[in-house]
Amino acid sequence: MPVLEVRNLHKVYRSDGVEVHALRGIDLQVESGEFVAVMGPSGCGKSTLLHLLAGLDLPTEGEVFVQGQPVHQLSESQRARLRRRIIGFVFQSFNLIPNLTVADNVDMPALLAGRAADEVARERDRLLQRLGLAEKRDAFPAHLSGGEQQRVAIARALINHPTVLLADEPTGNLDTRSGMEVLNLLRQFHQEGQTIVLVTHDPKVASFARRVVFMRDGRFVSEMALPEPGDASRILAELLAIA
Amino acid sequence: MLRYALLGLLAEQPRHGYDLKKAFEGMLGGTWPVNIGQIYSTLARLERDGLVVSQSVPQELLPDRKVYSLTEHGRRVLTQWLETPLFPPARLKVDFFLKLLLARRSGMVDVCALIWKQRQAFLQTMANLTSLLSHSEKDEELRLLAEGLLYHLEADLKWLDRCEEAFCAPEHPPSGNGHVPGNP
Numbered sequence A: 001m002p003v004l005e006v007r008n009l010h011k012v013y014r015s016d017g018v019e020v021h022a023l024r025g026i027d028l029q030v031e032s033g034e035f036v037a038v039m040g041p042s043g044c045g046k047s048t049l050l051h052l053l054a055g056l057d058l059p060t061e062g063e064v065f066v067q068g069q070p071v072h073q074l075s076e077s078q079r080a081r082l083r084r085r086i087i088g089f090v091f092q093s094f095n096l097i098p099n100l101t102v103a104d105n106v107d108m109p110a111l112l113a114g115r116a117a118d119e120v121a122r123e124r125d126r127l128l129q130r131l132g133l134a135e136k137r138d139a140f141p142a143h144l145s146g147g148e149q150q151r152v153a154i155a156r157a158l159i160n161h162p163t164v165l166l167a168d169e170p171t172g173n174l175d176t177r178s179g180m181e182v183l184n185l186l187r188q189f190h191q192e193g194q195t196i197v198l199v200t201h202d203p204k205v206a207s208f209a210r211r212v213v214f215m216r217d218g219r220f221v222s223e224m225a226l227p228e229p230g231d232a233s234r235i236l237a238e239l240l241a242i243a
Numbered sequence B: 001m002l003r004y005a006l007l008g009l010l011a012e013q014p015r016h017g018y019d020l021k022k023a024f025e026g027m028l029g030g031t032w033p034v035n036i037g038q039i040y041s042t043l044a045r046l047e048r049d050g051l052v053v054s055q056s057v058p059q060e061l062l063p064d065r066k067v068y069s070l071t072e073h074g075r076r077v078l079t080q081w082l083e084t085p086l087f088p089p090a091r092l093k094v095d096f097f098l099k100l101l102l103a104r105r106s107g108m109v110d111v112c113a114l115i116w117k118q119r120q121a122f123l124q125t126m127a128n129l130t131s132l133l134s135h136s137e138k139d140e141e142l143r144l145l146a147e148g149l150l151y152h153l154e155a156d157l158k159w160l161d162r163c164e165e166a167f168c169a170p171e172h173p174p175s176g177n178g179h180v181p182g183n184p
């Protein structure tokens, strides 16, 4: 069974009598352990899609199942519970809580889920270590670089071992180097089995995924598999042939 | 390259040698002049290989002139060349642009499908490069080479987006490659 399944998803925004058809019939299945990138130009509906997957908003039509649960039929509080336990979300603008330390930001969803504080602290320290943030444990978000803030957001998204990690333009506010660091970390978590769905307009970001779905104007128009890149020596030979 | 250009122009309509020279140079805005001898020697090789056939057409006062047209075999060879994405990115602008022009003129393959295939080929190369970057933290020279190629690829992909905007209807379903999830 796919960990994430979407059927005929439509979303229409209505404001001041104006209708925007942001999604026009999206179908998607994501299997456990996949790393999928949805790629398309600005305004094509990527964030809308991700918000519906996370139950942050409800579709106008269609169905969303996460681990078999019908997100589109759940109440607000049930969806909040779902987000804490089985969905991790990483935003373009980090969305850390400014008056909480790094540690408290990361602990928050775990404590809300009712986990024991000492177990949470151990796990958080391990994650921060892993993400190169051990020194920053007691710092406040304002004192961190963008790349560091996004790595904290990743720790927060992973603390409850989500079934699927959703990321909306996770490198959109980062310089090239820290963007690559963040993507390399996502790639490593994927290699350890984390299911990831990422949306982006940037082909370089999408190229970290193993499957790319192309989106235009609220629809999926094409998709491709990106086979695991070959060994370095073959890639190198290819590079030198062009250089 | 010239060989495929001639095939593409003959797919549009049968032509004689001088007409081909004019059409080829016109297509590239005069940036790539060819001499008529090159055209005729290329045509001779194409005819020998069975990709084109010629027919003599009598002219008043002048010697007969040969009009060339594409054979079925020539069509297949041209289609195959048009449909093969370029790996890796070197000379994209010239080679791929020529394919676009010839695909449009000959009408033999779907221009949008061509753009999609090329985009996918670039994305695969990009994935190879980013993977190489993650595995070459210690080799600064190799990193720089990979980064340089990535910048080129990024520019090429942006340019493909522009080609798509210009030549493909919105939501144009890319035919003949990749499958469209969920759509029958």
Ligand SMILES: Nc1ncnc2c1ncn2[C@@H]1O[C@H](COP(=O)(O)OP(=O)(O)O)[C@@H](O)[C@H]1O
Pocket (backbone or CB within 6 Å): A013, A014, A015, A020, A021, A022, A040, A041, A042, A043, A044, A045, A046, A047, A048, A049
């Ligand atoms: N809350 C909203 N109210 C009205 N229109 C919206 C809202 N959110 C997004 N839109 C519109 O829906 C379309 C898709 O937006 P979005 O999902 O943010 O695209 P993307 O993330 O691909 O840039 C756009 O036309 C956008 O203006």
Ligand SMILES: [Mg+2]
Pocket (backbone or CB within 6 Å): A046, A047, A048, A168, A169
């Ligand atoms: Mg967005």
